[in-house]
Amino acid sequence: MSRPLSLRPATADDLPWIHELRHRVYAEELGQHAPNAEGRLVDGLDGDNVYLVAARGPVRVGFVSVTPPWVGRYGLDKYLTRAELPLLDEADVFEVRLLTVEPDARAGAAGALLMYAALRWTASRGGRRVVAMGRADLVGMYRAAGLRPVGRTVRSGAVEFEVLTGEVAELTRGTTGRHAATLNRLAAGVDWRLDASFAPRPDGCEHGGASFTAIGTDFRSLDRRLEVVAADVLDAWFAPAPGARAALAEDTGWVARTSPPTSAEGLLAEIAAVRGLPAETLAVGAGSSDLIFRAFGRWLTPASRVLLMDPGYGEYAHVTEGVIGCRVDRFRLRREEGWRIDPERLSAVVAAGEYDLVVVVNPNNPTGRHAPANELRAVIAAAPARTRWWIDEAYLGYVDPAESLAPFAATDPRAVVCTSMSKTYALSGVRAAYLVAEPDTAAEVRRWTPPWAVGLPAQLAAVAALRDPAYYADRLRHTHGLRRRLASDLAGVDASVLVEESVANFLSLTLPPGGPSAASLVAECRRHDVYLRDLSPLSAAYEGRTVRVAVRDTAENARIVAAYRAALTALRTSSAASAGSALTAGVAG
Numbered sequence: 001m002s003r004p005l006s007l008r009p010a011t012a013d014d015l016p017w018i019h020e021l022r023h024r025v026y027a028e029e030l031g032q033h034a035p036n037a038e039g040r041l042v043d044g045l046d047g048d049n050v051y052l053v054a055a056r057g058p059v060r061v062g063f064v065s066v067t068p069p070w071v072g073r074y075g076l077d078k079y080l081t082r083a084e085l086p087l088l089d090e091a092d093v094f095e096v097r098l099l100t101v102e103p104d105a106r107a108g109a110a111g112a113l114l115m116y117a118a119l120r121w122t123a124s125r126g127g128r129r130v131v132a133m134g135r136a137d138l139v140g141m142y143r144a145a146g147l148r149p150v151g152r153t154v155r156s157g158a159v160e161f162e163v164l165t166g167e168v169a170e171l172t173r174g175t176t177g178r179h180a181a182t183l184n185r186l187a188a189g190v191d192w193r194l195d196a197s198f199a200p201r202p203d204g205c206e207h208g209g210a211s212f213t214a215i216g217t218d219f220r221s222l223d224r225r226l227e228v229v230a231a232d233v234l235d236a237w238f239a240p241a242p243g244a245r246a247a248l249a250e251d252t253g254w255v256a257r258t259s260p261p262t263s264a265e266g267l268l269a270e271i272a273a274v275r276g277l278p279a280e281t282l283a284v285g286a287g288s289s290d291l292i293f294r295a296f297g298r299w300l301t302p303a304s305r306v307l308l309m310d311p312g313y314g315e316y317a318h319v320t321e322g323v324i325g326c327r328v329d330r331f332r333l334r335r336e337e338g339w340r341i342d343p344e345r346l347s348a349v350v351a352a353g354e355y356d357l358v359v360v361v362n363p364n365n366p367t368g369r370h371a372p373a374n375e376l377r378a379v380i381a382a383a384p385a386r387t388r389w390w391i392d393e394a395y396l397g398y399v400d401p402a403e404s405l406a407p408f409a410a411t412d413p414r415a416v417v418c419t420s421m422s423k424t425y426a427l428s429g430v431r432a433a434y435l436v437a438e439p440d441t442a443a444e445v446r447r448w449t450p451p452w453a454v455g456l457p458a459q460l461a462a463v464a465a466l467r468d469p470a471y472y473a474d475r476l477r478h479t480h481g482l483r484r485r486l487a488s489d490l491a492g493v494d495a496s497v498l499v500e501e502s503v504a505n506f507l508s509l510t511l512p513p514g515g516p517s518a519a520s521l522v523a524e525c526r527r528h529d530v531y532l533r534d535l536s537p538l539s540a541a542y543e544g545r546t547v548r549v550a551v552r553d554t555a556e557n558a559r560i561v562a563a564y565r566a567a568l569t570a571l572r573t574s575s576a577a578s579a580g581s582a583l584t585a586g587v588a589g
Contacts, residue, residue, distance in 0.1 A: 003057040005110060006191035007117045010051035010063065016040070017060050018051060018100075025100050031158035043098070045075060052117045052194065054101075054110040062101035064114040066121055068094050070543045076133065076163065079154040087131060087150070087165060091310075091332055092540040094127040109186055115145060116175060116183070117194060123168050124196030124519060126540035130168060133161040146174040169322060172200055195519035209233045211531035229559050231550040232522075232531040234365070234395075234506055236426035237479070238553075241471040243464035244427070248457055260456035263446070267454065270463045271434055281410040281438065283445040284454050287431040288394060288420040292319055295416070295435070295445055296357075299388065300324050304356040307331055307349065309341070311539035313365045313392065320357075329353065335541065339367035343375045350383045358383070361392040363399060366535050366548050368502020373403045380408075380415055389415045395504040397424030398476055406436040413438045423505065424472060425465045430458035479505050483551045489561045490549070494568055508535070509564075511545040516571040518547045524567035530560055 010018065022041035026032040033041060043049070049067040053060055067074050074088055074095045082089050096118045101111050122130055133154065134142040139162045147164035154161050175183060176199065183199075192198045211230035215222065239245060248255065261267075264284045272279040285291035292315060300306065302325040308316050310330035320326040331349055333339045341360070350358060363370040380389050391405050396419070409415040416437040422428035432454055435445060454462075465472070487507050491499040498510040511518060518534040525532050533548040549560060 004189050004191045005061070005108075005113060006055050006057075006193055007113055008053055008055070008193035010053045014051065014053055014060065014063070015046070018053075018063055019043075021063070021100055021102065022098065026159075032156045034157070043075075045071070045073070048073075050121065052114060052121060054105075054114050054117075060102075061105040061108075062110040062114055063098070064096065064100070064118045065098040066094055066096055066118050068122075068125060068127070068543070069540055074131070076131065076154075079133075079156070080152060080163070085131075085150070085152060085163065087129065090129065091330070092126060092128040094122040094125070094130050094540075096122070096130050096132045109190075112182075113186060113190060116186075117196075119168065119171055119175065120196040120198065120200075121194060123172060123200065123537065124194075125536050125544040126538055126542060128168050128540075129165060130171070131163065131165045134164045136160040136162050139164075146171045176200065195517050195523065214526070214529065214531065227529050229530045229552060229556045229563075231552055231556070231560055232533040232548075233428075234423055234504075234550050235428040236423060236475070236505065237482070237551060237556070238426055238475045240426045240461060241465050241468035243468050244425075244461040247460040247464045248430075255457055255460065258456055260452055260454065260459050262451045263449070264454045264459050267432070267459045267462055268434075270466045274466045274469075275404075275406060275436075277406060277410055277436060278439070281436050281442050282434055283437070283442050283449060284432070284434045285449070286433075286454050286458065287422060288392065288418050288433040289315055290431070290453065291418055291433055291435050291445070292316070293323075294448055295390075296320065296324060298444070298448055300326050300357060302326060305329070305354060307353060307355045307358045309333055309360060309364060311339075311364075311366055311535065311541055312359070313361050314538050316359045316361075320359075326356075329355075332541070333364070333367060333369075339364070339369045341369075341371045341375075343371075343379050347379050347382055350379070350387060354384070355387045357388050357390060359390045359392070361394070363395045363503050365395060365504075366506075366508070366533075366538060368500070368504055368506060368508070370399050370403070370503045373405055373408075376405060377408055380412070383414065385414065387414065391415060391417045392420075393417055394420040394423050397472070398479065398504040409436045409438070411438060413441060416441060421462050421465065424476060425462070426475075427458070427461055427465060430455070430461050432458040432462040479551055482554065482557060483507060485554075486549070486551055486557045486560065489557070490564060493561065493565045497568075505551045507549050507551070509547045509549060510542075511547075513543075513545070515545075516568070516575070517544050518542070519544070520571055521547055521564075521567055524570055525560075525563045528559070528563035528566060530563035532560075 019040035019042055023039050026041060027035045045067055048071040049065045051063050051065050054062040069091055075097050076085060087093055099114055142164050147166045150163050150165050152163040187198055211228050211232050214228045215224045267284055268279050268282050271282055296319050304326045306320045306326045306328045308328060308330055310332050321328050331346060393404055396404055405415060406417045409417040416435055418435045419433060421432040483501060487499050487501045496512045500508045518536050522532050522534045535542045535546045535548050536544045
């Protein structure tokens with residue numbers, strides 16, 4: 001019985017075979033390169049690109065190369081200038097090249113699985129587009145896979161290539177849609193050893209929250225919640241205010257069976273009173289995602305142009321690109337600028353972009369940086385009148401309520417502020433949020449709000465929470481202290497890992513180039529029932545090396561530190577035992 005086909009990252013032990021197979025195929029078989037006495041073709045990108053290998057046990061049958069954008073150069077640079085192929089200057093383009101299979105394995109699944117592995121690896125590192133050189137005589141095969149020519153051909157030796165590209169999301173939908181049966185069949189017989197998951201989520205969005213799968217989504221083992229550290233989601237570590245807990249617990253039978261006020265009138269009135277806003281500028285929803293889907297679904301079409309911050313909260317890309325199909329651009333936040341929003345650069349991009357909607361999460365998730373309210377107000381005021389701004393202030397409570405743009409949004413038709421009550425009010429489970437907009441816009445959202453959108457438990461808890469600002473002020477102060485201590489403890493584990501605090505209830509860990517990938521660190525921590533969030537799928541800016549850690553209480557933070565220390569030790573021990581492990585999938589240029 002033949003062994004299953006395995007897909008794995010290459011090691012240094014694979015390089016001699018890769019170089020020898022390249023010579024046999026591209027020099028001797030195809031005539032792309034001149035044969036040489038050594039019988040090996042060495043690639044100038046070796047050490048920067050990533051090789052993925054298909055093998056049956058010890059027998060290697062094929063490989064493919066992926067060059068990520070942070071390397072700063074591509075194989076195509078040898079043939080075309082950036083002026084001739086400007087898409088190579090985009091920040092999230094990955095080059096897939098050198099798909100090579102041993103002659104006696106070409107009739108099998110190795111080639112298709114290697115192409116799919118390259119796609120999944122690219123998606124797991126925040127890639128949104130791939131570019132490739134496909135042999136002109138095989139362009140039909142590449143078209144069938146979803147790639148399309150860009151109108152450029154190149155010649156290398158005796159071989160002519162077509163330059164091809166494709167959007168990662170579209171290629172993924174095509175593969176998991178049209179070829180779902182084939183993919184399912186292949187999945188049953190493949191030994192998948194990449195740190196990228198074999199299949200994407202059904203809805204195509206990386207929401208996070210994998211920790212609940214460890215507890216059990218069938219709710220049969222809820223006692224597991226006491227064993228699992230859920231630091232992959234940004235739920236509050238503390239309980240809701242005493243009044244909110246009492247409201248939920250006083251008569252649970254009545255709360256569960258009773259229909260709430262139809263339009264959450266009491267909750268709207270409480271928000272208006274606490275925030276000093278006219279009630280007609282408010283609309284409520286069952287969490288911010290409810291408001292995002294409802295509002296964007298009314299305001300946007302596939303012809304709409306949208307600008308998102310990158311890195312940024314993945315739900316916005318999911319709704320605008322994946323659900324509505326808008327034309328979406330990214331405003332790149334830069335690590336070297338401390339991830340801050342440069343107001344002058346943002347103003348220039350918006351002025352030139354003719355955008356229907358600009359989304360700003362402030363403070364940003366996942367970077368944890370806050371843009372001063374006066375800077376954002378100035379940018380919005382200078383923007384074209386046709387451009388609407390959606391300001392998500394889910395984490396503003398950790399900064400200063402005076403920094404809210406809600407009063408501005410209540411009078412300016414260009415701005416809408418969305419505020420979740422999940423994070424700072426510890427109400428993620430009951431789902432409550434509201435938006436602030438000028439009266440006509442708010443009325444439109446209320447018109448498209450179904451009756452009883454916010455359940456009675458959520459209305460009761462949210463009203464009680466709003467009435468106890470002193471409790472939450474104390475909890476948020478304590479959160480800052482816990483975050484600082486957690487950052488210090490994590491930084492003390494390994495000085496080569498960059499620990500960056502946010503202004504909110506989370507921090508990030510960025511692993512060094514050439515070390516373990518973020519995905520491998522997350523997987524290793526799960527062995528200790530500690531769940532962290534790999535930020536790699538959100539943006540190529542993270543280079544597959546950054547993990548977000550939510551702040552928990554003192555005991556759980558200690559477990560996070562212990563699991564992190566153990567995970568680093570295990571990963572580096574494994575690397576040391578594997579020759580040439582610097583070529584693992586976490587390598588960065």
